[in-house]
Amino acid sequence: DVKVTQSSRYLVKRTGEKVFLECVQDMDHENMFWYRQDPGLGLRLIYFSYDVKMKEKGDIPEGYSVSREKKERFSLILESASTNQTSMYLCASSLGGLYNEQFFGPGTRLTVL
Amino acid sequence: DAKTTQPTSMDCAEGRAANLPCNHSTISGNEYVYWYRQIHSQGPQYIIHGLKNNETNEMASLIITEDRKSSTLILPHATLRDTAVYYCIVRVPYGGSQGNLIFGKGTKLSVKP
Numbered sequence: 001d002v003k004v005t006q007s008s009r010y011l012v013k014r015t016g017e018k019v020f021l022e023c024v025q026d027m028d029h030e031n032m033f034w035y036r037q038d039p040g041l042g043l044r045l046i047y048f049s050y051d052v053k054m055k056e057k058g059d060i061p062e063g064y065s066v067s068r069e070k071k072e073r074f075s076l077i078l079e080s081a082s083t084n085q086t087s088m089y090l091c092a093s094s095l096g097g098l099y100n101e102q103f104f105g106p107g108t109r110l111t112v113l
Numbered sequence: 114d115a116k117t118t119q120p121t122s123m124d125c126a127e128g129r130a131a132n133l134p135c136n137h138s139t140i141s142g143n144e145y146v147y148w149y150r151q152i153h154s155q156g157p158q159y160i161i162h163g164l165k166n167n168e169t170n171e172m173a174s175l176i177i178t179e180d181r182k183s184s185t186l187i188l189p190h191a192t193l194r195d196t197a198v199y200y201c202i203v204r205v206p207y208g209g210s211q212g213n214l215i216f217g218k219g220t221k222l223s224v225k226p
Contacts, residue, residue, distance in 0.1 A: 004156070033213075035216075040218075042216045042217060042218055042219070043157070043214075043216035044216075045213060045214075045215075048213065058213070090156050090157070091156075092156070092157075101147070101159040101162070102157075102159065102214060103159070104155075104156025104157045104158070105156050106154075106155060106156055107154075107155070107156050
């Protein structure tokens with residue numbers, strides 16, 4: 001089975017802190033994605049990557065950056081956390097090519113105080 | 114914006130079939146219909162996808178109308194563990210930003226004993 005793991009299930013940070021969210025997949029997937037999920041807004045795509053060292057902005061990239069130095073790992077970085085970044089963060093991965101169903105991790109619930 | 118319309122919520126009795134509708138009247142010829150679900154406190158899970166023919170797998174069946182403007186996801190014998198939010202998504206079956214998943218609000222299915 002595909003496994004997508006995220007470094008933390010729950011995280012509490014203070015405003016202005018630099019925050020790293022790590023995601024690792026074990027199925028050699030080319031594609032990786034970061035979403036945030038908020039009540040009433042559903043899932044929104046922050047960034048995605050189709051290859052190592054490659055990244056593209058999603059719908060809401062402001063305030064975030066990403067890093068993909070290795071194929072299996074995709075990191076989401078909040079350079080200076082703010083309270084409006086309190087959310088559930090979900091990582092996903094998929095194979096390249098057609099019909100690339102996405103496999104999601106369990107999520108990280110981040111609270112910024 | 115999501116290109117699909119789903120009811121906000123539905124109830125189903127345990128052991129009965131759950132039929133979840135989805136309207137996608139603006140679907141284009143090369144777009145597939147995908148279904149995902151999200152159980153509380155977990156990441157979304159892929160269920161099934163199809164183009165124009167009906168599809169079945171171990172989890173569910175997907176019925177797409179002949180004009181492809183709507184579809185129905187069928188869980189043949191719903192259990193309490195099927196209580197979740199179900200997302201209907203239309204997307205092109207290839208990589209790149211055009212193929213990204215766009216999640217709408219989904220349907221909250223409650224399976225009751």
